[in-house]
Amino acid sequence: MSSSEPKTRRGRVSRERIVDRAAELVAEHGVQATRLDEVLAAAGASKSQLYHYFADRDQLVEAAVGRRCEQVLADLTATFADVATFDELARTLAGFVAVYERSPSGCPIGSLASEVADRNEGARVRVAGAFASWERLLADVFERMRAGGELRADASPEAHATALLASIEGGLLLSQTRRDAASLRIAVDAALGYLRTSLVAQPDPAPK
Amino acid sequence: MSSSEPKTRRGRVSRERIVDRAAELVAEHGVQATRLDEVLAAAGASKSQLYHYFADRDQLVEAAVGRRCEQVLADLTATFADVATFDELARTLAGFVAVYERSPSGCPIGSLASEVADRNEGARVRVAGAFASWERLLADVFERMRAGGELRADASPEAHATALLASIEGGLLLSQTRRDAASLRIAVDAALGYLRTSLVAQPDPAPK
């Protein structure tokens, strides 16, 4: 009654177009500040289409957030796919910071997270899933490092992944609030420093 | 004549009452979800009072956010004031996590941060100030640790403070999104692990 799945190709295309634009606008202005009319205008769709496929605003938001997470995650997957050593990871993260400096803003996922966590259960679950996937990506990096004999066998890839992710998210939040990338850089460096703790013994080149 | 400072005791009291209630409601529902009418009802004040002292909603939000930050910071100050050793810090943070488990929610400051960072410059500055103060609190702990000969002289209290703060914020965000305190605990443990890196040499009791 309220909402229904598209039953024809045409319908599916329409629904997709709406979700795509919604995801874009959510990425740009955040969830709260994204207006339905705005989405519809951008998608060249009408109110009836929207309410034909979605029960209400929350359901559209859920879909849009899900879509956005998929996109960001695709990027992240590509970024971390080939990372298999500590140095590669350090370089990758440095690139991350550099990108941030060029165009500061919160974390694409983190911002959604806090906006949605207490207000839209469906969307929250999507974001939680995105965090889980990201974490998995990092854990895989650590497992590769371990397979390569660089990471100690007793180190937990999952725990390290959680810790690194937290440092990144926290660093991004601090930097976003301060409008200064320094915090992010420090947080990431610290996370790498902690990771070093779990590497197999290595001559320590005099810490600055 | 948009807004004006109170010029009598009575006026000051009225303004305070409004800000107090606003701060409470902002803490409870977030900035976006706090309605002016709600604030006024709670404060037993009228529209004209509100607009007598504040130019617009944003200005009230700024004041409320500032107030809320002061309160949270007072708490934090008390909490960290006497911490001077690694073990005390670890215990204090464990208490932190325990409190979180009892009543999960985001970070009182962090949530405001992401909500306000790109939407209300005045409020953003207040939050940034709160982060700075918190960081200072932590840096002071590290300086005490250094004075006590526990922390190495070459360790930067400020950098460690930033890193720890980022881990806490990130951990809180992950835990809030997942509704599971585990992430926070892992993030904090990792931050402590990194801090251990800067302690003066110590017999390392076999890492689990």
Added chain:
DNA sequence: AGCGTTGTGGACTTTGTGGTCCAATACGGG
């Protein structure tokens, strides 16, 4: 071609909410 189902246009309704206005009241100093 005809009929039922799905999709679409877009005007309309409703409601919540920030913000305005002006008259009335309380204060506070001379």
Added chain:
DNA sequence: CCCGTATTGGACCACAAAGTCCACAACGCT
């Protein structure tokens, strides 16, 4: 005690934004 200023009550306005409705068009099947 009186006047000017600060403060207050609360009705009112404007408008944005979510959600409803119904007639019509497009499609797909037999």
